[in-house]
Amino acid sequence: MATLGWIDILIILAFVVYSVSSGIRSSKVASQNLEEYFLAGRSLSGWSAGLSMAATQFAADTPLLVTGLIATAGIFALWQLWIYALSFLLMGFILAPSWRRASVLTDAELTELRYGSGAATALRGIKAIYFGTIFNCVVLAWVLFATKAIAEPFLVWDQWLPAALYQPMLRLVTWIDVPLSVNPADAHVWIMSTNNLISILAIVLVTTFYSATGGLRSVVATDVVQFGLAMLGTAIFMGYVIYEFGGMGPIVEQIRDRYATGGPGGITPDQILAFVPSQAKDASFALLAVFSLQWLIQLNADGTGYLAQRSMACKSDRDAKLASVVFTFAQVLLRSLLWLPIALGLILVFPPDLSLAPEILKHEREVTFVKGIVELLPWGVKGLMLTAMLAALASTIDTHLNWGASYWTNDIYKRLICQVWLGRDPDPRTLVWVARGSNLLILAISMLVMTQLTSIEGAWKLALLLGAGMGPLLVLRWLWWRISAWGELACVTVSLLTAWPLLAFVEDEALRLLLMAVLATGAGIAVSLLTPEQPERLRRFFRLAQPPGWWGPIAAHFGVDPHTNVRRLGRGVAAMVAAAFCVFSLLTGFGSWLVLSPAPTWWPLSWGLWIALQLVVGAALVPVWLKLGFSEEAEQTPLPVQAKVTTLDPVRDAQFLDANVSN
Numbered sequence: 059m060a061t062l063g064w065i066d067i068l069i070i071l072a073f074v075v076y077s078v079s080s081g082i083r084s085s086k087v088a089s090q091n092l093e094e095y096f097l098a099g100r101s102l103s104g105w106s107a108g109l110s111m112a113a114t115q116f117a118a119d120t121p122l123l124v125t126g127l128i129a130t131a132g133i134f135a136l137w138q139l140w141i142y143a144l145s146f147l148l149m150g151f152i153l154a155p156s157w158r159r160a161s162v163l164t165d166a167e168l169t170e171l172r173y174g175s176g177a178a179t180a181l182r183g184i185k186a187i188y189f190g191t192i193f194n195c196v197v198l199a200w201v202l203f204a205t206k207a208i209a210e211p212f213l214v215w216d217q218w219l220p221a222a223l224y225q226p227m228l229r230l231v232t233w234i235d236v237p238l239s240v241n242p243a244d245a246h247v248w249i250m251s252t253n254n255l256i257s258i259l260a261i262v263l264v265t266t267f268y269s270a271t272g273g274l275r276s277v278v279a280t281d282v283v284q285f286g287l288a289m290l291g292t293a294i295f296m297g298y299v300i301y302e303f304g305g306m307g308p309i310v311e312q313i314r315d316r317y318a319t320g321g322p323g324g325i326t327p328d329q330i331l332a333f334v335p336s337q338a339k340d341a342s343f344a345l346l347a348v349f350s351l352q353w354l355i356q357l358n359a360d361g362t363g364y365l366a367q368r369s370m371a372c373k374s375d376r377d378a379k380l381a382s383v384v385f386t387f388a389q390v391l392l393r394s395l396l397w398l399p400i401a402l403g404l405i406l407v408f409p410p411d412l413s414l415a416p417e418i419l420k421h422e423r424e425v426t427f428v429k430g431i432v433e434l435l436p437w438g439v440k441g442l443m444l445t446a447m448l449a450a451l452a453s454t455i456d457t458h459l460n461w462g463a464s465y466w467t468n469d470i471y472k473r474l475i476c477q478v479w480l481g482r483d484p485d486p487r488t489l490v491w492v493a494r495g496s497n498l499l500i501l502a503i504s505m506l507v508m509t510q511l512t513s514i515e516g517a518w519k520l521a522l523l524l525g526a527g528m529g530p531l532l533v534l535r536w537l538w539w540r541i542s543a544w545g546e547l548a549c550v551t552v553s554l555l556t557a558w559p560l561l562a563f564v565e566d567e568a569l570r571l572l573l574m575a576v577l578a579t580g581a582g583i584a585v586s587l588l589t590p591e592q593p594e595r596l597r598r599f600f601r602l603a604q605p606p607g608w609w610g611p612i613a614a615h616f617g618v619d620p621h622t623n624v625r626r627l628g629r630g631v632a633a634m635v636a637a638a639f640c641v642f643s644l645l646t647g648f649g650s651w652l653v654l655s656p657a658p659t660w661w662p663l664s665w666g667l668w669i670a671l672q673l674v675v676g677a678a679l680v681p682v683w684l685k686l687g688f689s690e691e692a693e694q695t696p697l698p699v700q701a702k703v704t705t706l707d708p709v710r711d712a713q714f715l716d717a718n719v720s721n
Contacts, residue, residue, distance in 0.1 A: 066441025081268025088273035104377035108384025119204035134338035149361035150382025173543035174595030190465025284449035291446030299403035357525030527553030527578030537607030545586030633686035647672030
C-alpha cells in the first residue's frame with residue numbers, strides 16, 4: 059500500500075471542493091429548462107467544449123491500456139486509438155455545424171427532425187433506450203470497475219475508518235461475493251474489495267452531486283480543470299521516469315540491450331519502438347484493415363453521443379468546429395507524447411515476467427502505470443497524479459451521467475411518456491428534476507452491471523459489433539437525402555440478426571466488422587430507396603441543419619445550386635484529411651524523435667531526414683486545414699440560417715417524389 063502525505067490529501071480535497079462548488083454555482087441557471095441543463099444554454103466556447111471532450115476520453119483506465127499495449131504489442135498498436143482522429147475531424151469539419159444548427163437536445167431527437175414517418179418516433183425510442191441505458195450503463199460500469207486499479211494502492215479505508223462504519227461494508231461485500239480487487243487471489247481480497255467499493259461510492263457521490271445539480275455547465279467547468287490536472291500530473295510523471303534513467307537515450311539503449319532476444323510476448327526492441335507498420339509486430343493486412351476502418355465502422359462515427367452534445371452546446375458554428383479540432387490535437391497528439399516515455403520506462407522499472415500467459419502479462423503490464431506512481435513519485439507529486447487520475451475518472455463519469463440523463467428526460471419521459479402516451483407537455487422545471495433523478499437511476503443501474511462484468515464481456519463485444527453495422531448509415535443520413543427512418547430501422551434489425559452468427563462463425567475480427575458493415579449498411583440503403591421520406595420533412599431538416607452532401611433536389615427547392623452542397627462536402631473532407639495528416643505527421647515526427655523510433659524499412663535516407671520530413675509536412679498542413687475549415691468562405695451556408703421555411707404544397711410534394719424516387 060502507498061502512504062499518502064498530508065499534502066497529497068489536501069490536493070485531493072481541494073479538487074473535491076472545487077467540483078462540488080462548481081455544481082452549486084451552476085445549479086440555479088441549470089434549473090431553468092433542459093437546454094440550460096443539458097446544453098449549458100448553447101454558450102460553450104470551442105476551447106472549453108474541446109477540452110471537455112478530451113477530459114471525458116481521458117478515462118482513468120486509458121493510460122493503463124496504453125502502457126499494456128506498448129509493452130506487449132509496441133507503439134504501433136496505438137494506431138487503433140489514434141485513427142479515431144479521422145472520426146473526430148469528420149464531425150468537426152463536416153457535421154458539427156449541422157449538429158448545432160439542428161437545435162435538438164439529443165441525437166435521438168434528431169431522428170424525428172430528420173425523418174417524418176411514423177417509424178421515426180419508434181426509432182427515437184429505440185435509440186434512447188439503447189444509447190441512454192444499455193450502451194451508456196455498460197460503458198459507465200466498465201469505467202467504475204477500472205477504479206480499483208487506481209484506488210487500491212492509495213485509498214486504504216480499513217486503516218482510516220472506525221470499525222463501526224467499516225465492518226458493515228465488509229459484510230456487504232462478502233455477501234455480494236464479487237471481488238473488486240486488482241488481485242482476486244490475494245489473501246486480503248475482501249478487505250481490498252471493500253476499500254475499492256468505498257472508493258467508488260465516494261467518487262460517484264461527488265461526481266453525481268455536481269453533475270446532477272449544475273448540469274453540463276458544471277460538467278464542462280470541472281472537465282477543463284480535470285484535463286489540466288491530468289496533463290500536468292502526467293508531464294511530471296514523465297519527467298520522473300526520464301530522470302530515473304538519465305534521459306530517453308539510456309531508456310532506449312537499455313530496452314535494446316535487455317530485450318535483444320525478445321521482450322514481452324516475444325516482441326523485439328524495434329517492434330516496441332515502431333510507429334510504422336514495416337517495423338511493427340504482426341502488422342498483417344487484417345490488422346491494418348481493422349485500424350483503417352474502425353474510425354468509420356463504429357457507433358459514434360458521426361459524433362453521436364456526448365461529442366455531438368458538446369458540439370450542440372457551442373455558441374457558434376465556428377466554435378463547434380473548433381471544439382473538434384482542439385479535442386483531436388489534445389487527445390491524439392499532446393496526450394500520447396506524454397504517455398510514450400512513461401510506458402517505455404516502466405518496461406525497465408518493472409521487468410516483465412516473460413513466462414506469463416499473454417492476457418495475464420498484458421494485465422500485469424497495465425498495472426505498472428499505477429505502480430510507477432506509487433514507487434517513483436514523492437509526496438505532493440503523488441497526490442497530484444492521484445488527483446489527476448481520479449479527475450480523469452470523474453470527467454468520464456460526469457459526462458455519461460449527464461448524457462444518459464438527457465435521453466431519459468428528453469426522449470423517454472418528455473417525448474414518449476408525456477407527449478405520445480399522456481398527450482401533454484411537461485413543465486420545464488419538472489423536466490430538470492426528472493433529469494436529476496435520472497442521474498441517480500443511471501448510476502444505480504451501472505453499479506449493478508459492474509457487479510456482473512465477468513459475465514457480460516460477450517455482450518460488450520456484441521455491442522461493438524452492432525456499432526459496426528450502424529455507424530456508416532449514421533454518417534450517410536447527414537450527407538444523402540435518400541436515407542429514411544425505415545432504412546435506419548432495417549440497419550438496426552440486420553445488425554441484431556447477424557451479430558450472433560458473425561461472432562460464432564467468423565473468427566477474424568477485421569472480416570467480421572467488414573461483413574457487418576456491408577450487410578447492415580447495404581440493407582439500410584436498399585430499404586431507404588424503397589421508403590422515401592416526405593419532402594416537407596426533408597426541406598425542414600435541410601432548412602435548419604443545412605448539411606453538406608447530396609441534397610440536390612431539396613436544395614433546388616430553395617433555389618440553391620445542387621452542386622453547392624457537394625462542393626461544401628468536398629471542402630470539408632479536404633479539411634478533415636489535411637488536419638488528420640497534420641496530426642499524424644506531427645505525432646510520428648515528435649514521437650519518433652522523442653523515443654528514437656526507427657524509420658521505415660523502405661526509407662532510403664537518414665533517420666534525421668525522416669523525422670524532419672514528418673515535422674515539415676505536419677507544419678505545412680496547418681495553414682491548409684485552417685483555410686479550408688475556418689476561412690470566411692468555409693463559414694458560408696447556402697441559406698440564411700434564420701430564414702423561414704418556404705410554404706409547403708402537398709401537390710408539389712407528390713410531384714417531387716414521382717420525379718426523384720429513382721434519383
